[in-house]
Amino acid sequence: xxxxxxxxxxxxxxxxxxxxxxxxxxxxxxxxxxxxxxxxxxxxxxxxxxxxxxxxxxxxxxxxxxxxxxxxxxxxxxxxxxxxxxxxxxxxxxxxxxxxxxxxxxxxxxxxxxxxxxxxxxxxxxxxxxxxxxxxxxxxxxxxxxxxxxxxxxxxxxxxxxxxxxxxxxxxxxxxxxxxxxxxxxxxxxxxxxxxxxxxxxxxxxxxxxxxxxxxxxxxxx
Numbered sequence: 118x119x120x121x122x123x124x125x126x127x128x129x130x131x132x133x134x135x136x137x138x139x140x141x142x143x144x145x146x147x148x149x150x151x152x153x154x155x156x157x158x159x160x161x162x163x164x165x166x167x168x169x170x171x172x173x174x175x176x177x178x179x180x181x182x183x184x185x186x187x188x189x190x191x192x193x194x195x196x197x198x199x200x201x202x203x204x205x206x207x208x209x210x211x212x213x214x215x216x217x218x219x220x221x222x223x224x225x226x227x228x229x230x231x232x233x234x235x236x237x238x239x240x241x242x243x244x245x246x247x248x249x250x251x252x253x254x255x256x257x258x259x260x261x262x263x264x265x266x267x268x269x270x271x272x273x274x275x276x277x278x279x280x281x282x283x284x285x286x287x288x289x290x291x292x293x294x295x296x297x298x299x300x301x302x303x304x305x306x307x308x309x310x311x312x313x314x315x316x317x318x319x320x321x322x323x324x325x326x327x328x329x330x331x332x333x334x335x336x337x338x339x
Contacts, residue, residue, distance in 0.1 A: 121257075124248040126187045128261045129194065130180060137228060137266055138198035139170045141273075144224035145201040149217045154207035162201050172199040195314055200279070218284035225270040232262030233332035240335060260329075260337060267328045271321045277313055278306035 143165050146157035161169050179196020186194055205214045236259040239252065246257040276286040283302060287295045302309075313320060326338030 121248050122187060124254070124257060125261055126183050126194075128258050129265055130183055132258070132262050132265050133179060133196070133198075134171065134176065135167050136262070137225060137269055139165050139167045140224050140228060141221040141269060142170045142198050142201045144220040145203065145217055148220035149201070149203045149208065152213045152217060153209040154204050154217075156202045156204045156207065160202055162199075170198045172197055175199070195317070212288050215285040215288035218281040218288070219274075221281050222270040222273045225266040225273070229263045229266035229270065229328075229332055232259045232266065233334075235259040236263060236333045240333070246337075260333060263332055264325065264329050264338075267325050267332070268321070271324055271328070272317060275313060275321075277310050278302035280310070 143163060146162040146164075149156065150158050150163055157163060164170075175197035177196075179194050182196065183194035203214075203217055208214060208217065210216070236246075236256060239256045239259065244252050244256045246260045247253045248257060273280050274282040274285070276282040283306070287299055290298060329338055330336055
């Protein structure tokens with residue numbers, strides 16, 4: 118275990134709790150409010166306050182799996198922020214449920230782009246992401262912010278309940294097909310999700326590296 122791996126893991130956890138998770142859930146809540154559902158607002162979820170989006174079980178699981186991955190040579194950490202309550206019957210407009218669901222992953226894409234800008238600025242001055250100085254550590258924060266948000270975007274877009282992608286898929290399908298898919302997910306969604314989590318690295322890993330490299334403009338992940 119190297120010190121840079123520890124630093125990267127700590128940054129990953131901190132960015133999830135303080136930035137990526139809260140912005141993702143706030144995006145769901147804000148979009149739902151704009152489309153007619155104030156349920157999340159009643160629970161104080163239209164906010165960037167990390168405390169209101171913290172889920173004890175999901176948060177502790179993220180920390181545990183991140184430390185476990187660090188101890189055994191890496192791997193994707195798994196956890197979640199507190200799910201945003203949405204009443205789809207209050208939503209207005211075509212594909213409203215899909216728009217609310219997609220708002221979270223799209224917010225992660227936006228955050229990845231912002232972190233990528235910071236990376237590119239420091240990279241132009243020859244700053245490599247590591248833990249040898251304050252500037253290098255900042256660059257490590259930037260590239261970790263890009264990779265974290267890309268992972269969250271791609272993982273949440275998988276069309277498996279209860280991930281955001283399942284809501285997008287069901288809302289875009291015709292009613293008859295949507296009912297069949299919903300029935301399948303109700304019966305087997307949890308089992309499929311467990312399998313996906315176990316093999317998440319193989320499923321989305323190749324795409325994560327490609328998207329991160331595209332955003333930061335260098336071949337950081339090979």
